[in-house]
Structure formats: C-alpha cells, structure tokens
Amino acid sequence: MSFDEIFLIYLVVLLFVIISGLARYRQLNKAFRLLTITILCTLISEGTKKIYGKISHNSMPQAHVWAVIEFALFSLTYYYLINSAAIKRSIIYVIGGMVLLEIANIIFFEKLTQFPSLILEASHIVYVIYALLLFRQMLLSPAEQSLFKQSLFWFNLNMLFYATTMFLNFALLSYFIENKLDAVPLVYFSVFVNFIFYIVIGISLLIDNRKTKISVLNNG
Amino acid sequence: MVSAAPNSSELYVVFVATTVFFVFLAGFIIYFIVLYQKRQVQNKAEREGLEANFKQEFLKARLEIQEQTFAHVSRELHDNINQVLSFVKLNLAMINNVTEPQQTKLNENRDLIAQVITDLRDLSKSLSFEYITKQGLVKTVEKEVDKLNKSGLIKAVFTVNGDIYPLGEQRELVLFRIFQEVVNNTMKHSGAAHLKIGLDYKSGVFNLTISDDGVGFSANSLDHSQGSGLMNIENRAAVIGAVSKIDSSPGKGCTVNVHLNLLQQKIALH
Numbered sequence: 001m002s003f004d005e006i007f008l009i010y011l012v013v014l015l016f017v018i019i020s021g022l023a024r025y026r027q028l029n030k031a032f033r034l035l036t037i038t039i040l041c042t043l044i045s046e047g048t049k050k051i052y053g054k055i056s057h058n059s060m061p062q063a064h065v066w067a068v069i070e071f072a073l074f075s076l077t078y079y080y081l082i083n084s085a086a087i088k089r090s091i092i093y094v095i096g097g098m099v100l101l102e103i104a105n106i107i108f109f110e111k112l113t114q115f116p117s118l119i120l121e122a123s124h125i126v127y128v129i130y131a132l133l134l135f136r137q138m139l140l141s142p143a144e145q146s147l148f149k150q151s152l153f154w155f156n157l158n159m160l161f162y163a164t165t166m167f168l169n170f171a172l173l174s175y176f177i178e179n180k181l182d183a184v185p186l187v188y189f190s191v192f193v194n195f196i197f198y199i200v201i202g203i204s205l206l207i208d209n210r211k212t213k214i215s216v217l218n219n220g
Numbered sequence: 221m222v223s224a225a226p227n228s229s230e231l232y233v234v235f236v237a238t239t240v241f242f243v244f245l246a247g248f249i250i251y252f253i254v255l256y257q258k259r260q261v262q263n264k265a266e267r268e269g270l271e272a273n274f275k276q277e278f279l280k281a282r283l284e285i286q287e288q289t290f291a292h293v294s295r296e297l298h299d300n301i302n303q304v305l306s307f308v309k310l311n312l313a314m315i316n317n318v319t320e321p322q323q324t325k326l327n328e329n330r331d332l333i334a335q336v337i338t339d340l341r342d343l344s345k346s347l348s349f350e351y352i353t354k355q356g357l358v359k360t361v362e363k364e365v366d367k368l369n370k371s372g373l374i375k376a377v378f379t380v381n382g383d384i385y386p387l388g389e390q391r392e393l394v395l396f397r398i399f400q401e402v403v404n405n406t407m408k409h410s411g412a413a414h415l416k417i418g419l420d421y422k423s424g425v426f427n428l429t430i431s432d433d434g435v436g437f438s439a440n441s442l443d444h445s446q447g448s449g450l451m452n453i454e455n456r457a458a459v460i461g462a463v464s465k466i467d468s469s470p471g472k473g474c475t476v477n478v479h480l481n482l483l484q485q486k487i488a489l490h
Contacts, residue, residue: 135252142259157249168241172234179230 410434
C-alpha cells in the first residue's frame with residue numbers, strides 16, 4: 001500500500017471521527033466538544049499540508065504552526081477535564097510557554113523549513129503529564145460508572161499511549177537515521193499509532209455523555 | 221531511506237528498551253485499572269455507609285419531631301382542654317332551678333363530659349413521652365389493650381412471656397409507637413374481631429408480635445396510606461436497630477413481628 005493510499009484512509013478515519021463527534025455534539029461535554037473541533041482542525045491541517053507540500057515541496061512551515069495550535073487545543077481539552085484550579089492555571093501558562101518555545105525553536109534550532117521535532121517532543125512530554133494528572137484526579141474521585149464505559153478513561157489512556165509511544169518513536173527514528181538504518185518500519189509504526197489514536201478518540205466521542213454522572217468531570 | 225548493516229548489540233539494546241517501555245506502559249495501565257476499581261468499591265461502600273447513616277439520622281430526627289408534637293398535643297389536652305371541660309362540668313353542676321327533664325339532660329351532659337375528660341386524659345397519656353417511659357412498655361401496652369377491650373370494637377388478648385427487663389427508654393417508646401401504628405391500622409382497615417399482642421422477653425432477644433384475624437392483604441394491593449403505614453413500622457424499627465416482619469395474605473389476617481436482638485447490638489457497639 002502506497003503512502004498516498006494510507007494518507008487517504010487516514011483522512012477518511014479523521015472524517016468519521018468528526019462525523020461521530022458532530023452527530024453527538026449536543027450530548028458531549030465541553031472538553032469533548034473541543035476535541036471534536038480539534039479533530040476537525042487536524043483534518044483541515046492535514047489536507048492543506050498535503051496541498052501546500054505539493055505546491056511548495058515543503059509543508060514544514062505549516063507543520064510548525066499546527067504543532068503549536070494542536071498543543072493548545074489538546075491542552076484546552078485537559079483544561080476542561082481537570083478540576084484543580086491551580087492545574088488549570090498552569091495549563092494556560094504551559095500554552096504560553098509552548099508558544100515562546102516555538103519562537104525560540106524557529107530562531108535558534110529548527111528553521112521553518114525543518115521538521116518541528118522539538119515542539120512535538122515537548123508536547124508529548126506535557127501530554128504524558130496531563131494524562132497522569134487526570135488519572136490521579138480519576139483515582140481521587142472515582143465515578144460510579146464502569147471504567148471501561150467512561151469516555152474520559154479511553155481518551156486519557158489514548159493520550160498516554162500516543163504521547164509515550166510517539167516520543168519513543170521519534171527517539172528511535174532519530175537513532176535509526178543517525179545510524180543509517182532502515183527507518184521505514186518506524187514510519188509505518190507511527191502511522192499505525194496515529195490510526196489507533198484517532199480511532200480511540202472516535203470511540204470516546206461515541207460513548208461520551210455529559211448527562212452521565214462522572215464525578216471527575218466538572219464542566220459541560 | 222538508506223539500508224545499512226545494523227550494529228547488533230546496539231539494536232539489541234534498542235529492542236530491549238522498547239520492550240521494557242511497552243511492558244512498563246501495559247503494567248501501569250493494568251495497575252491503574254485495578255486501583256481504580258478498588259477505589260470504586262471503597263467509594264461505593266463509603267457512600268452506602270453515609271447514606272445509611274443519613275437515613276438513620278433523618279428517621280431519628282423525624283421521630284424526635286413527632287415525639288415533640290405528641291408531647292405538645294398531650295400537654296395541651298391535659299392542661300388546657302381538660303381544664304376547660306372540667307370547668308364546664310362544674311358549671312353544669314351548679315345550675316339550679318331546672319325542671320326534672322332538664323335536670324336529666326344536664327346529668328347526661330355531665331356524664332358525657334366526664335367521659336370525654338377520661339378519654340382525653342387517656343389519649344394525653346398515650347401521647348406523652350414521659351408517661352410511657354415512666355410506666356414502661358408492658359404497663360402502657362396493657363392499658364391500651366384494656367382501652368381496646370372496653371371500647372368493644374375488638375377483643376384483644378395481651379400476653380407477656382419471659383422475665384421482663386428494661387429495653388431502654390428510646391427503644392420502649394419506639395416499640396410502643398409501632399404498637400399504636402399497628403393497632404390503628406387494624407382498627408381502620410382489617411375488620412378484625414380478635415387481636416393478639418405478645419411481648420416475648422428472652423435473654424438478649426426481644427419480640428413484639430401483634431396478630432389479627434382480619435381480612436388481610438397482599439403487598440401489591442396496598443394503597444398509598446396503607447403502604448406508608450407499613451413503611452413507618454419498618455422505619456421506626458430500623459431506628460432502634462430492630463427488624464420488622466409483616467406477614468399477611470388476603471383472608472388470613474395479619475401478623476406483625478418486631479425482632480430486637482440486643483446481644484447483636486452490644487457486639488456491634490463494642
């Protein structure tokens with residue numbers, strides 16, 4: 001299967017996730033509504049990145065901008081999921097910090113024409129922290145509902161899996177490239193992880209219900 | 221991408237590190253799931269405990285309010301209405317210069333007022349917390365049974381088995397209120413001709429049993445007021461840690477049993 005075909009399937013998966021999110025938009029809590037919008041933005045970004053790449057042969061400037069926007073959107077999703085006011089405040093600061101880091105990154109480390117790996121790596125580390133904080137919150141005030149029926153659990157587990165695995169993937173990728181090893185399996189692996197990530201997001205959007213009493217959710 | 225011969229020892233390290241990473245991730249997820257489910261069970265038990273406590277406290281508060289109301293009504297009957305009636309009776313006695321038929325009517329009215337005064341006094345006593353706790357459960361129930369028999373509406377038999385021992389003011393008061401509720405229900409709905417009341421004092425275990433030979437009922441056919449009456453009995457019993465059992469079927473009368481295990485309560489307290 002060529003990369004173009006895989007990319008097309010990837011877009012279709014994103015589309016299905018968006019449709020399931022939009023179809024249940026009213027039933028979703030605030031965080032998952034924002035998540036639906038994030039996936040919609042992802043689809044637009046991926047599509048335009050491809051077109052921009054074909055025209056200018058380098059879509060990295062857009063990747064730089066999207067890396068920060070995506071981080072901000074996922075951070076805001078956690079902002080609505082986490083109850084602690086101090087952590088909420090920290091999330092806002094972290095978003096600001098990430099914008100500054102991106103500016104520094106463009107100026108000092110990775111130019112606009114280069115892949116924004118620094119921002120993505122930093123984002124993944126922060127996602128892991130967010131996920132662990134949310135797991136802690138879930139443990140402190142467990143809901144009555146079965147864990148496996150909680151959209152929150154699937155979303156957070158997904159984020160933890162995605163962030164840690166992609167972090168590992170990036171590390172291995174740079175090692176493989178540095179040692180001139182065949183990195184194609186890692187590229188396929190990252191595609192596979194991305195597919196899992198968006199499919200599980202779709203599942204959590206399908207099972208989320210703001211009317212369900214989930215004690216850890218305070219919004220929506 | 222460029223294919224090159226990989227350094228086998230380095231690749232081995234990479235492979236082991238990746239495996240360790242995924243094992244650690246899977247371990248963390250399993251640990252979280254187990255811990256979360258444990259917390260859920262713990263939380264549920266705590267919540268149920270709190271709910272039971274709240275229910276108990278709520279019932280106690282309700283009964284306290286009810287007792288205060290009863291005490292107020294009892295005092296009003298005794299201090300106010302009974303006094304006024306006694307004054308009316310005295311006034312009637314002081315009326316002179318009346319004809320023979322008028323005197324007969326006056327005497328009849330005086331007798332009626334005397335009867336009302338006696339009934340109100342009895343009612344006042346049956347409502348009074350102090351009176352019930354002072355007299356004790358056995359004597360209070362005995363007096364109520366006498367009243368029932370005197371009324372001629374039902375034939376009541378009262379038996380006491382075992383050596384009587386005090387159950388505690390609160391428990392005796394609640395048991396008496398249950399007795400009143402059952403008798404009230406029997407008189408209103410059962411159409412019974414006979415009523416048996418039994419107090420059974422065994423070592424550490426007390427039973428109050430009230431049975432009638434009325435029309436009986438099935439639990440499904442109860443209307444709201446009857447249903448809430450039975451619920452009242454259960455709730456009151458729960459407040460003193462007793463268990464009530466209502467046994468009835470259409471045409472076969474009704475038996476209410478309140479079982480109080482004092483030994484179990486002592487063990488629970490310790």
